[in-house]
Amino acid sequence: MEHVTTAQPSTPAPLAFLKGHGTENDFVIVPDPGNAIELSPATVARLCDRRAGLGGDGLLHVVRSAAHPEARALADEAEWFMDYRNADGSVAEMCGNGVRVFARYLQHAGLTGTGELAVATRGGVKRVHIAAAGPGGEDGEITVRMGRAALPEESVTVTVGGRSWPTRHVNMGNPHAVAFVEDLDHAGDLLAPPPYSPSAVYPDGVNVEFVVDRGERHVAMRVHERGSGETRSCGTGACAVAVAAARRDGLDPALTGTPVSYTVDLPGGRLVITERPDGEIEMTGAAVIVAEGHLAPALFTRSETVTG
Secondary structure, three states: OOOOOOOOOOOOOOEEEEEEEEOOEEEEEEEOOOOOEOOOHHHHHHHHOOOOOOOOOEEEEEEEHHHOOOOHHHOOOOOEEEEEEEOOOOEOOOOHHHHHHHHHHHHHOOOOOOEEEEEEEOOEEEEEEEOOOOOOOOOOOEEEEEEEOEOOOOOOEEEEOOEEEEOEEEEOOOEEEEEEOOOHHHHOOOOOOOOEEOHHHOOOOOEEEEEEEEEOOEEEEEEEEOOOEEOOOOHHHHHHHHHHHHHHOOOOHHHHOOOEEEEEEEOOEEEEEEEOOOOEEEEEEOOEEEEEEEEOHHHOOHHHEOOO
16 A cells, blocks of 8 residues: 655744843844744734733844845945834834844844944934943943934823823934923823823824933933833933923033933833934943743744745
């Protein structure tokens, strides 16, 4: 009798992942230099789910710029593209803490060293400096040049629990509404987007920061990030807060020719934000890789995994 061998369906190969955080703004990291993995919004949301997945405020898809249609034009300036996704699977322009963690991953993987690095994002090319390790061997801090802030005149009033505050509109490649309050508890639980009006100012939603003063050029904040809820830290939000605080305090480096720095405390740690006379904003803080492993193929459907 002739023996017939039935072809068995191939099993998708496990996919590598890492987990990292910047001031406790945490991310799932998916290395994919050739852009061979199709990450649907549902898959990203599943990976970022803190019970059914790995858990994260967002996902960093690590792709060579030349391999991604949204970044090919930037490939001559930056070898690597940060294809960033919010925890709900939606695409975002930029994430300041994410850039620092992205850079730390590239260093961890041996793809870059200390010193200068360019990272392509949907918000443009970001210049990064990775400091040398400290005397105890601890990772050096990472500074990201975040670009210039835009300060549109239009703004909104945000309301939580019967209290309302005017906000300062600051755009860091993504929109922010900054409210100065007396007590951070007045922000409520920040699980849902804080209501604001007029809604037409931010048709695609907005990140809302609530800010209190801690001292001279020292503030603390909480934030609701659109698509992610309250997060332990938000890099672009910290930059927006520092710029809004400086203008409130009558400080504008473009007019004085002197850099202005603010210390910004977030639930997950501390960032130092410096605005330079040319308008460039620098953000400095820690970035940590905490785990790496492989994703179960069941987290992806066949249509969501593309072999290249």
